[in-house]
Amino acid sequence: MDFLNVHITRLKYFILSLTISLFTVIGYSQGSYKEVVAQKGDGVYVLLRRHGLSPSEYFKSFITLNKDGLGKNNTLISGRKYKLPNGAASPGAVSKGSTITYPIFGKKYENVPITSSELKGAVYYLVSGHGGPDPGAMSIYSNKELCEDEYAYDVTLRLARNLIEKGATVYMITRDPNDGIRDESFLKPDKDELCYPGQTIPLNQMKRLRQRKDAVNKLYVKHKGHYQRMIAIHVDSRSRGENIDVFFYHDKRSNAGKECARNIQKVFQQKYRQHQPSRGYKGTVSSRNLYVVKNTYPVAVYIELGNINHRRDQQRFIITDNRQAVSNWLTEGLVKDYKDRRK
Template identity: 30%
Template sequence: MKLIPALLLWVGVNSVLFAQEDYYTVTAQKGDGIYSILRKQGLDPVKHYESFVLLNEKDIKDGSLLHVGREYKIPVTDDSYKKKGMILMADNSTEKPIFDKELGQMSHSGSALKNAVYYIILEDSSAAASSFMDDVSKNLAAKLLEQGASVFVMGGEEEAKIALTPQERLGNYVASINKRFLQNQGKYQRLLVIKSNGTIQSGNLDVMVFHHDKSEQGQRMAENLQQVFKKNSIVKREEASSQTFEDKNMLFLAKNALPAVSLITLSKQEKTGDEVISVRSDKRKFANWITDGILKDYADLQIEN
């Protein structure tokens, strides 16, 4: 009988410990309400409003107002943008959220991609292109997250500080991607490489889309992306189609990464040929076009299934 009180005490202590792991605290800033403080943490305020109130009911005034400077408990959830949108570094030792301060401006716009996972690799051939590429990747990641997807970004300006050979870098990317692919088995997963060939500042861009010749899924996504770019092309080329890539790095990814791979290349307007699509070098529009192609690819697959 003496064991019962001890057992109850153990259960009680562990219940408190588990409860403590269900939230973390942040300090309310001027202008914060329940909706804004949840958005800043990458959470859907509609979905998590009740949980927040239950955790903080003693510190909420007039039903929804927060006290500036007071700490509030934020529920720990797997659907936070801070967990679903991550930057993975090539040394495989660092990962961090794509967004932090920008979370307050983001909001859930749908759930079309709630079962989708995207891996995005950025490749720059010049440092001047990095700003354009990073902005495109952030705009793209935001669009995908707002539709319910999980997004992992590799490459970009910060990668330049990591001394690795191209082969080592790609090998580490593959290891990170395959690890997360297995963790997300059963979901729709795709790998998109966005490659900049030269300095991008202003004017028009030449865009080409590629896929692996042995990947039906990669070809489907490439063709859907191609259709959207064709629709928004400055010069209409109805015969433009996606190409098969022959680059050794892309072939390495296609043969070793578990998700299907598609490639978008962009450069200054200087090429000719039916496969080249010319578009405006608008960062937001470029990200929107990629998002439209991704949504179309995902929707087509759902219709088939």
């Protein structure tokens, strides 16, 4: 799009995107929830509906949020206070000067300082692979279970935080109510991830993919006219002997997707040259027929972080600093892509 012709719109958009940023990465910390008292005879559905929240979308997060205060079979106890999940329209994040609090990043990382405006105007949909009942690829490392969805999620959260710092509008499409950014090496598998804004993730693969596709496409329409990118993050599963670098897929019809992937790939090439010159980097960019990439409206890049079964690849996931480094490099590539597209 032509950014020179939209000065006023961009200013308006800046204000709008600040506002949007406040409620896009809604989290679940204590204290930032509206509390309501259950009346006699109230059930969860009735209570949610009374407060303008769609029960089908918010039931699961309501239960998670109030699990200690519920009666048998998730009944409400009248006279008792309950927390309401933050709906898409009610800010879960609190803005204080140039620092915004996003509880989804967890206590340690929830305060995000906005340090630049490099990505102002860019909108990202971050979809970490699998989640809910589906752990994705699995492997064992010193008697501990490694699950794709947990590691992909942690890298995705770190990426989200980086992008927000630079002024982007970010939607976490796969979301975990209580795992923030985790600094442990071994990320405990759980099954409580939800799909934006608070939908239970179905076990059926097709339903799951369609659910996230719909979530992204609904939001895309709202941001029409802006630079928008869908980034899917996965961990591959290959034979134990196969060492693979971070690599990328795009839709075969999408030059912009290819270009975005190339921009990220270039950063990885450069970082490897810098940090591990003797090793070399072989991560590829290619097209592939992938449902979410093909059927979501935004330009999409699908990223594979490595082979969950390979010893050396595992270091990329298990060592916390490596997860951070990967997210930083992804961020650098995306910044480059945004700048290129605006030229």
